[in-house]
Amino acid sequence: METVTRPFIFAWHFLTTIPLTRTHHEPTASELAASMAWYPVVGLLIGAGLIGMDAGLAALFAPVVVNVLLIVLLVLVTRGLHQDGLADTLDGLAGGRAAADRLSIMRDPRIGAIGATGLFLSLILRYAGLMALPHDLRLPGLLCMPAMGRWAMVTLAWIAPYARAEGGLAAPFLTHLSWRQVAISSIVLAIALIGSFGVVSACLILLAGTVIILLGWWACRNWFGGITGDTLGATNEVIEILFLLLVPLLLRWP
Numbered sequence: 261m262e263t264v265t266r267p268f269i270f271a272w273h274f275l276t277t278i279p280l281t282r283t284h285h286e287p288t289a290s291e292l293a294a295s296m297a298w299y300p301v302v303g304l305l306i307g308a309g310l311i312g313m314d315a316g317l318a319a320l321f322a323p324v325v326v327n328v329l330l331i332v333l334l335v336l337v338t339r340g341l342h343q344d345g346l347a348d349t350l351d352g353l354a355g356g357r358a359a360a361d362r363l364s365i366m367r368d369p370r371i372g373a374i375g376a377t378g379l380f381l382s383l384i385l386r387y388a389g390l391m392a393l394p395h396d397l398r399l400p401g402l403l404c405m406p407a408m409g410r411w412a413m414v415t416l417a418w419i420a421p422y423a424r425a426e427g428g429l430a431a432p433f434l435t436h437l438s439w440r441q442v443a444i445s446s447i448v449l450a451i452a453l454i455g456s457f458g459v460v461s462a463c464l465i466l467l468a469g470t471v472i473i474l475l476g477w478w479a480c481r482n483w484f485g486g487i488t489g490d491t492l493g494a495t496n497e498v499i500e501i502l503f504l505l506l507v508p509l510l511l512r513w514p
Contacts, residue, residue, distance in 0.1 A: 267291055271296065272305075275341070276339075289433075296417065297440070299411065300411045303405075307406045307407060311402050313333055327391055328387065343383075343497065346498075348365075348371075349493075352365045352484070354372065359485040360485075366488065392505075394508055404452055408500065409495075410445075411446065416492060418437055424486075424488060468510060473495070476491075
């Protein structure tokens with residue numbers, strides 16, 4: 261039982277600020293890789309929390325306020341981990357001519373003008389996506405959005421090489437990552453999407469997500485020489501925002 265709970269706890273503690281236990285420290289590289297299979301599960305739990313908060317806040321505030329508070333809650337629960345990755349990635353792209361230069365810039369803890377602007381625009385786009393989300397898609401959208409982003413990180417981490425030869429935050433997670441973790445995370449996401457949107461719509465969403473991930477793979481290979489923790493965080497942000505913006509359009513097709 262412990263071999264199952266430890267990877268889940270590692271995934272939960274890495275992706276959220278909510279402590280589950282004070283034990284289970286010092287994970288091995290294989291346990292960190294195994295924890296990535298749980299990423300969509302953690303995403304679904306975060307999504308369930310968003311649904312609960314949405315219902316409670318809607319009784320007190322107007323929709324515009326509710327959507328802002330949901331974004332604030334999401335950033336607080338995830339300690340801004342993915343937003344930081346997006347800002348660093350954009351700063352690297354803006355300031356470096358070669359992959360090595362971009363990776364060096366991304367290590368700088370300070371945020372630049374491009375990173376700050378991109379982060380601001382990403383929050384606006386997320387807010388717009390929540391505001392425009394049709395009422396009948398709001399609950400499934402809030403539930404599946406975080407799971408979709410975390411599945412994308414797992415999948416991209418498996419298909420793309422690691423960019424930093426000297427190692428980094430993401431390196432221990434990727435050392436033993438295999439197709440098994442990717443398969444488990446994909447099955448979890450597929451079940452959630454089918455239960456939320458139906459089989460046909462779930463297939464369309466997964467197909468669109470796969471195309472975006474492949475574009476991310478191409479971009480990371482060409483711009484950075486591979487992935488880093490920052491580019492994985494940026495991937496989560498891009499996928500979540502595009503999920504909110506594109507799912508209503510995709511579901512019109514059938």
